[in-house]
Amino acid sequence: MRMSSMPKKILYNFVIFLISIFAISTITFFLFELVPGNIYDPDLIKSEQIVLNIREKYGLDENISTRYLRMLKNTFSFDFGNSFIYDGISVNGIIAKYFPISAILGSISLLASFIAGIFISCASSKSRGARNIFFIIIVLFISLPIFVIAALLQYFFCVKFRIFPVLWSANWTNFILPSIALSIYPTTFISRLLSISIAEIKQMDYVIAARARGINTITIWLSYILKNAVTPVISYIGPLFASMLTGSFVVETIFNIPGLGRYFINSINNRDYPVVMGLTLFYAIILISTNFIANVLISINDYKGKITENR
Amino acid sequence: MKNKVPIIIILATIITLFIASFVVPFYSRYNIYEQNASLKYAKPSVEHILGNDYLGRDMFVRTCWAIKNSILIALCSIPVSVLLGIIYGAYAGYASSGVEKTMTAIMNIFQSISEFLLAILLMVMFTSFKIKFFDTSILGIVITLIVLSWVDIARIVKNETKKIVNNNYVLYSELKNARFGHVFIFHILPSIQGMAVIMIVQKMSSAIFLEAFLSYIGIGIQPPNPSLGIMINEGVKFIRVYPHLLFFPAIVLFVLILLFNILGELLKFENKVRIIHEQ
Numbered sequence: 196m197r198m199s200s201m202p203k204k205i206l207y208n209f210v211i212f213l214i215s216i217f218a219i220s221t222i223t224f225f226l227f228e229l230v231p232g233n234i235y236d237p238d239l240i241k242s243e244q245i246v247l248n249i250r251e252k253y254g255l256d257e258n259i260s261t262r263y264l265r266m267l268k269n270t271f272s273f274d275f276g277n278s279f280i281y282d283g284i285s286v287n288g289i290i291a292k293y294f295p296i297s298a299i300l301g302s303i304s305l306l307a308s309f310i311a312g313i314f315i316s317c318a319s320s321k322s323r324g325a326r327n328i329f330f331i332i333i334v335l336f337i338s339l340p341i342f343v344i345a346a347l348l349q350y351f352f353c354v355k356f357r358i359f360p361v362l363w364s365a366n367w368t369n370f371i372l373p374s375i376a377l378s379i380y381p382t383t384f385i386s387r388l389l390s391i392s393i394a395e396i397k398q399m400d401y402v403i404a405a406r407a408r409g410i411n412t413i414t415i416w417l418s419y420i421l422k423n424a425v426t427p428v429i430s431y432i433g434p435l436f437a438s439m440l441t442g443s444f445v446v447e448t449i450f451n452i453p454g455l456g457r458y459f460i461n462s463i464n465n466r467d468y469p470v471v472m473g474l475t476l477f478y479a480i481i482l483i484s485t486n487f488i489a490n491v492l493i494s495i496n497d498y499k500g501k502i503t504e505n506r
Numbered sequence: 507m508k509n510k511v512p513i514i515i516i517l518a519t520i521i522t523l524f525i526a527s528f529v530v531p532f533y534s535r536y537n538i539y540e541q542n543a544s545l546k547y548a549k550p551s552v553e554h555i556l557g558n559d560y561l562g563r564d565m566f567v568r569t570c571w572a573i574k575n576s577i578l579i580a581l582c583s584i585p586v587s588v589l590l591g592i593i594y595g596a597y598a599g600y601a602s603s604g605v606e607k608t609m610t611a612i613m614n615i616f617q618s619i620s621e622f623l624l625a626i627l628l629m630v631m632f633t634s635f636k637i638k639f640f641d642t643s644i645l646g647i648v649i650t651l652i653v654l655s656w657v658d659i660a661r662i663v664k665n666e667t668k669k670i671v672n673n674n675y676v677l678y679s680e681l682k683n684a685r686f687g688h689v690f691i692f693h694i695l696p697s698i699q700g701m702a703v704i705m706i707v708q709k710m711s712s713a714i715f716l717e718a719f720l721s722y723i724g725i726g727i728q729p730p731n732p733s734l735g736i737m738i739n740e741g742v743k744f745i746r747v748y749p750h751l752l753f754f755p756a757i758v759l760f761v762l763i764l765l766f767n768i769l770g771e772l773l774k775f776e777n778k779v780r781i782i783h784e785q
Contacts, residue, residue: 211611211614211615211618212618214611214615215614215618215619218615218619219619222619222624222627223627226628226630226631227631229631230630230631230634231634334764334767334768334771335764338760338763338764338767339760339763340715340718340759340760340763342718342719342722342738342739342742343738343756343759343760346738346742346745346752346756347752347756349742349745350745350749350752354746354749433617433618433620437621440622441622441719444723445719445722445723448723449742460723460724463626463630463723463724463725464723464724466634468630471630475623475626475627478623479619479620479623482618482619482620482623483618483619486617486618487618
């Protein structure tokens with residue numbers, strides 16, 4: 196019975212994964228169907244034939260069910276359509292061109308926030324005073340919205356003291372401030388989760404036993420406490436990724452980074468609906484996949500725990 | 507009892523801020539929409555405490571009205587959403603295993619689609635409607651917040667309910683033919699009310715953040731209606747020359763979110779519960 200529970204859970208998560216992608220593409224499609232307006236200006240284009248040609252070119256002449264099915268098929272084959280405003284530009288091309296920079300920025304910040312989060316949570320578990328001080332700092336930083344952090348960082352370090360360049364030049368110095376801004380929220384998030392689980396694990400019997408056996412402190416911390424404390428963070432990887440994405444929208448617009456987040460915000464403001472739709476689906480697929488992977492990791496971890504319990 | 511004092515102080519501050527932000531614009535000499543071309547980008551002075559923005563509108567009145575907007579939006583949406591979440595979660599925890607599985611699956615689907623993406627989608631739709639004399643954006647934000655915030659609450663309440671339902675007193679009332687409504691009102695609700703208050707406060711702070719975020723990226727409250735997010739966005743544009751346009755709304759937004767966060771932390775400390783905060 197136990198042996199089959201892990202594949203069962205993975206299968207369940209996979210079904211949830213598929214239904215989620217189906218649900219978000221359906222919601223996206225019908226919400227954009229509700230949006231008023233035409234892709235052509237009816238005041239400018241009077242000719243019946245031109246209107247027909249435009250509708251045919253963008254596939255709008257078919258009825259709603261055909262277009263819905265086509266959209267579903269395209270989503271599951273990772274084809275997100277074309278821009279209406281900029282002719283001949285496909286969403287896949289946009290992703291290929293702009294996503295790498297966002298991905299680099301995101302991974303730097305994620306790495307930095309993991310390292311900083313582990314350090315903060317270890318330091319705050321040292322004493323009661325340290326815990327209270329870090330707690331106050333974390334509450335202060337949680338209350339700072341990312342666009343405030345990014346704007347203030349830019350003001351003080353780029354404009355006032357001129358340490359970092361304002362303009363984007365694809366230099367490594369351009370990445371420092373954005374990744375600081377982007378990693379602050381994940382850092383508070385991770386350090387909060389970790390310090391709760393560290394406080395619990397520190398009082399476990401096996402840690403006390405390890406202390407009594409005279410194993411040195413660094414080994415206890417690394418292989419007894421942190422190894423077990425990191426596991427609850429896995430279940431929050433989904434929200435963590437989501438906050439990184441929304442952070443990237445803001446940080447990229449403020450620091451003028453030519454990434455996918457800035458493009459997304461620009462196309463929202465330009466009302467380039469197909470691009471907004473395509474990029475939303477792309478982001479949704481990333482988020483849903485990370486959630487799926489996190490859930491699979493959790494169920495594998497549970498399974499491992501059960502095996503060791505059985506012994 | 508000792509811990510009650512800071513809670514009351516913070517709560518009083520929030521209520522005062524809310525009432526003041528409601529009242530001040532009515533008694534001020536300046537209108538929130540009134541433009542003054544000679545006072546564009548004016549620095550703070552005695553006449554205009556926080557200066558004037560890029561159209562020469564008084565920043566102080568606009569900031570007040572923006573505070574009122576954010577708190578009002580959070581107040582209109584979050585209690586409704588928390589109530590929905592509690593009912594859904596309680597029913598999912600109480601119902602038979604088949605129903606519970608379906609309801610949990612729906613929550614899982616909602617959670618794996620990020621709330622930010624759903625918010626952006628919904629707001630792109632709501633802000634595209636142009637109805638005369640009626641701003642759909644504020645109603646849109648309220649609906650969006652209601653649609654998005656119930657899931658986390660429902661999940662926590664479901665887990666709590668499962669513990670409560672196992673108690674003998676619930677079994678006893680079930681033996682006396684009690685329906686879900688009876689169990690919900692007399693057994694589930696009393697034991698989660700402390701938690702519900704904490705969740706409302708925490709969700710209020712994230713609702714204020716979400717409103718400012720949406721307004722910042724241009725799909726929240728629509729100008730000329732003031733919002734802290736819009737004001738920060740305008741401030742960032744002129745950051746090199748007129749930093750005061752950024753500082754005041756940014757500080758106000760920070761203080762507003764901070765007040766709700768501190769209140770939430772104090773309440774959590776009082777009730778000894780641990781709920782991880784998510785922005």
